[in-house]
Amino acid sequence: MRRFSLLPVTVALCAAAxxxxxxxxxxxxxxxxxxxxxxxxxxxxxxxxxxxxxxxKREGAWVQLKSGRVTGWAKLFDxxxxxxxxxxxxxxxxxxxxxxxxxxxxxRGTSVTTGVRGLDADxxxxxxxxxxxxxxxxxxxSTKEQARTFASAGRLEARTLEPLKAAGASK
Amino acid sequence: xxxxxxRSLSAxxxxxxxxxxxxxxxxxxxxxxxxxxxxxxxxxxxFSIGGINVGAAVGAAQSTVEATREITEPEEVAMGKGISEGxxxxxxxxxxxxxxxxxxxxxxxxxxxxxxxxxPWHFGIIETASVNAFATPGGNVFVTRGLVARTTxxxxxxxxxxxxxxxxxxKHHLADIKKNATKGLLLDLASLKGGxxxxxxxxxxxxxxxxxxxxGLSREDEIEADRIGVVIAARSGYEPFGLVAVLQTLNAMPxxxxxxxxxxxxxxxxxxxxxxxxxxxxxxxxxxxxxNPALVRYTTLFKPKP
Numbered sequence: 001m002r003r004f005s006l007l008p009v010t011v012a013l014c015a016a017a018x019x020x021x022x023x024x025x026x027x028x029x030x031x032x033x034x035x036x037x038x039x040x041x042x043x044x045x046x047x048x049x050x051x052x053x054x055x056x057k058r059e060g061a062w063v064q065l066k067s068g069r070v071t072g073w074a075k076l077f078d079x080x081x082x083x084x085x086x087x088x089x090x091x092x093x094x095x096x097x098x099x100x101x102x103x104x105x106x107x108r109g110t111s112v113t114t115g116v117r118g119l120d121a122d123x124x125x126x127x128x129x130x131x132x133x134x135x136x137x138x139x140x141x142s143t144k145e146q147a148r149t150f151a152s153a154g155r156l157e158a159r160t161l162e163p164l165k166a167a168g169a170s171k
Numbered sequence: 172x173x174x175x176x177x178r179s180l181s182a183x184x185x186x187x188x189x190x191x192x193x194x195x196x197x198x199x200x201x202x203x204x205x206x207x208x209x210x211x212x213x214x215x216x217x218f219s220i221g222g223i224n225v226g227a228a229v230g231a232a233q234s235t236v237e238a239t240r241e242i243t244e245p246e247e248v249a250m251g252k253g254i255s256e257g258x259x260x261x262x263x264x265x266x267x268x269x270x271x272x273x274x275x276x277x278x279x280x281x282x283x284x285x286x287x288x289x290x291p292w293h294f295g296i297i298e299t300a301s302v303n304a305f306a307t308p309g310g311n312v313f314v315t316r317g318l319v320a321r322t323t324x325x326x327x328x329x330x331x332x333x334x335x336x337x338x339x340x341x342k343h344h345l346a347d348i349k350k351n352a353t354k355g356l357l358l359d360l361a362s363l364k365g366g367x368x369x370x371x372x373x374x375x376x377x378x379x380x381x382x383x384x385x386x387g388l389s390r391e392d393e394i395e396a397d398r399i400g401v402v403i404a405a406r407s408g409y410e411p412f413g414l415v416a417v418l419q420t421l422n423a424m425p426x427x428x429x430x431x432x433x434x435x436x437x438x439x440x441x442x443x444x445x446x447x448x449x450x451x452x453x454x455x456x457x458x459x460x461x462x463n464p465a466l467v468r469y470t471t472l473f474k475p476k477p
Contacts (some may be wrong), residue, residue, distance in 0.1 A: 037457075039454065058412075058416060059460070059462065060410045060412055060457055060459075060460025060461070060462075061411075061412050061456065061457035061460050062457070076412055076415055076416065076419070077415070077445065077448075077449040079419075080419065080422055080423070080442070080445075081419055081420070081422065081423035082423060083423050083424065083425045083426075084423070084425065118299055118300050118301035118317070118429055118430050118432070118433070119261060119262050119297075119299040119301040119303060119315065119433060120301070120432065120433055121385040121433060121436075123261045123262070124257075124258070124261050124381045124382075124384055124385050125378075125381065125382070125385065126261075127257045127258065127260035127261035127377075127381060128260045129253070129256040129257045129259075129260045129374060129377055130256055130259045130260040130263065131256050133256070133259035133260075133263050133264055134252060134255055134256045134259060136264055137255070137259070137264060137293050137295045137311075138293060140268065140271040140272050140275050140293075140294075140295070141275055141279070141291075141292070141293050141294075142272070142275040142276045142278075142279040142280075142292075143279070144279065144283060144288075146276060146279070147276055147279035147280040147282075147283055148280070148283070150276035150277070150279075150280060151280045151407070151408065153465065153468075154325070154408075154463070154465045154466055154468065155408075155463055155465040156280065156407060156408030156409065156463075157408045158283075158284055158406060158407060158408060159405065159406055159408065159459070160203060160204070160406070161203070161204075161402055161405055161406050162204050163204060163399070163402060164398050164399075164401065164402055164451050164452065164453070165451065166394075166395070166398065166451065167447060167450035167451045
């Protein structure tokens with residue numbers, strides 16, 4: 001397909017967070033692939049639960065999925081990403097260059113085999129307090145004013161929102 | 172001094188503290204609506220005094236004060252410092268001032284939009300490949316290098332930090348420490364009256380706090396921190412689905428991965444958390460998720476091109 005000839009250009013143009021490479025995803029329910037990321041948009045294809053599709057990208061609450069020749073939008077909650085090496089990952093149309101896309105570029109699914117021990121229960125129990133590191137931590141703290149300047153530079157505007165309710169019947 | 176005698180003295184000291192110091196209830200001077208149900212529950216939690224028979228040591232009126240006493244904010248901050256020093260003894264800070272300042276800016280901004288904007292907040296990336304994040308009482312939040320590496324956007328990193336901030340706002344670890352407090356720890360708390368935790372007392376507090384990280388919080392606390400964290404991130408202007416995306420990533424990591432061992436042992440499964448958030452986040456939240464090109468600054472700092 002034409003898409004593959006465009007791949008190197010795409011990689012060169014895109015920032016890491018928006019790599020345009022597909023990766024496998026599995027539907028967790030019957031999913032409508034919609035023409036645009038909106039609940040009332042036209043459904044292009046109905047995909048059954050437990051179908052492996054390609055995840056193209058995430059935009060907020062929506063993910064762009066590709067099933068066969070059809071590309072459309074579904075909710076981020078409608079899919080799960082299969083673990084690397086799983087059957088679903090291998091069955092994907094995505095090739096070996098497949099990278100996670102806007103979800104966890106590169107590092108996801110790779111076991112840590114460096115031989116370096118991670119932070120485990122034993123290390124926490126045997127830790128010798130390090131007050132010097134806390135002093136260092138304090139030197140990096142932000143003031144309220146610095147935080148507001150940072151938010152402003154990132155075009156982050158505070159909004160008033162009510163607390164969310166706990167889901168009583170969640171399993 | 173006999174053990175019993177010391178115990179009595181510490182109970183008296185605690186009772187005196189309770190009278191002298193103002194309550195350490197969560198500050199609610201944020202312009203945002205508070206998590207009223209949750210704060211009420213926390214306030215009613217009181218201070219379990221670990222089975223010490225206070226009534227035998229002090230008068231009835233004092234014991235009533237003692238039994239319902241909240242740990243004050245200065246005490247909470249001192250405890251959190253001690254536990255943080257212990258955690259930093261297990262995993263030191265990543266020596267990258269730019270990244271550390273960036274994380275502090277995100278975190279402080281999120282905290283300003285939380286129920287406790289005035290705590291002395293500190294945020295740090297700690298040096299380990301393990302995927303995890305920690306909060307200690309009083310406003311200290313730590314995220315591992317391994318978890319930062321698995322985020323791909325500023326909104327995702329903010330989602331993780333907001334979850335930890337929610338633990339501090341709801342005093343989850345503080346309640347856990349109270350619940351699991353030994354008599355020894357209560358003696359240490361009494362020593363706070365002199366200002367600050369030092370020596371063996373500090374080490375004892377740190378031990379109890381670090382043991383809490385090994386044991387993990389309840390599923391209820393974690394699910395609540397997810398729910399409140401999503402709101403904190405959204406109130407701060409971030410698209411609200413960053414945490415959801417991180418949970419999707421973690422859900423896809425092999426369960427056998429060494430980097431995930433402690434995290435999986437001490438948290439509900441990412442799949443469980445995703446189901447809960449799906450039920451709790453209203454559909455209209457998608458309107459809060461507008462693309463924000465200004466946040467490319469995260470990519471520049473954390474995912475630099477070779």
